[in-house]
Amino acid sequence: MITTIPIDDGIQIINSNHRNPASVLGMHIIESDENTFISVRAFLSDASEMFVVDNSDPEKIYKMKKVHKSGLFEAIITDRHERFKYKFKIKDYFNNEHFVNDSYSFWTQNMTDFDKYLFNRAQHYRIYDKMGAHIIEKDGVKGAQFAVWAPNAARVSVIGGFNNWDGRRHQMIISEDSGIWQLFIPELVEGDIYKYEIKTREGYILQKADPYAFYGELRPATASIIWDIDKYKWNDEN
Known part of the structure; x- marks a missing residue:
């Protein structure tokens, strides 16, 4: 078995055209007639080697195989049958090593069906609580x-210094019934700058500031800045 990644899905991830990358990347339970096992996938173009590290037992490390030269990796773990929390250990081409949490291991919808219903009717009067960038905590x-x-984009990604402005790294997931793209990126903090990279249906690549950003760079710079407005202290009495 070389890879469990379906060919069409793998090509779309490599070409950054997938509208639901969480269905391909991250951890998946694979069921076959003979066995049930775990597959963990990642796409990281600047990694020479990648490993899956069990958070509960860091001595359990599973080497990932590079299944495509562009940076598509997979670890097939045949002795595990249930999901577990993990990190990636990444080695780059300069032999530097670091650990990161996988964005796709945290994937859940941040907007409820009611949120999307109100948004589609242009009646969500607190949509700024959902759109843009918000510091939150997921699974600790x-x-x-x-x-x-x-809604008309072929692909949307979050880019910034944290991923070397590489739009292939943090590809977002679309809710087809609303046209809203979402993604949680662990370990980002207030003050980090970012933009959205949008791939049009014609294949053009655009970089755009966040229309719902709470803070942004001063011109001529145009990036958005992650900011927590809840800490703002109002000074008026009423």
């Missing part, structure tokens, strides 16, 4: 939750 890990409306 702090990071930033992103959401942006781009």
Whole structure:
């Protein structure tokens, strides 16, 4: 077995065209007639080697195989049958090593069906609580939750210094019934700058600031900045 990744899905991830990358990347339970096992997938173009590290037992490390030269990796773990929390250990081409949490291991919808219903009717009067970038905590890990409306885009990614402005790294997931793209990126903090990279249906690549950002760079710079407005102290008495 070389890989469990369906060919069409793998090609779309490599070409950054997938509208639901969480269905391909991250951890998946694979059921076959003979066995049930775990597959963990990642796409990281600047990694020479990758490993899956069990959070509950860091001595359990599973080497990932590079299944495509562009940076598509997979670990097939045949002796595990249930999901577990993990990190990636990444080695780059300069032999530097670091650990990161996988965005796709945290994937859940941040907007309820009612949120999307109100948004589609243009009646969600607190949509700024859902759209843009918000510092939150998922499964004990702090990071930033992103959401942006781009119904006609072929693909939307979050880019910034944290991923070398590489739009292939943090590809977002679309809710087809609302046109809203979402993604949680762990370990981002207030003050990190970002933009959205949008791939049009014609294949053009655009970089755009976040229309719901709470803070942004001063011109001529145009990036958005993750910011927590809940800490603002109002000074008026009423």
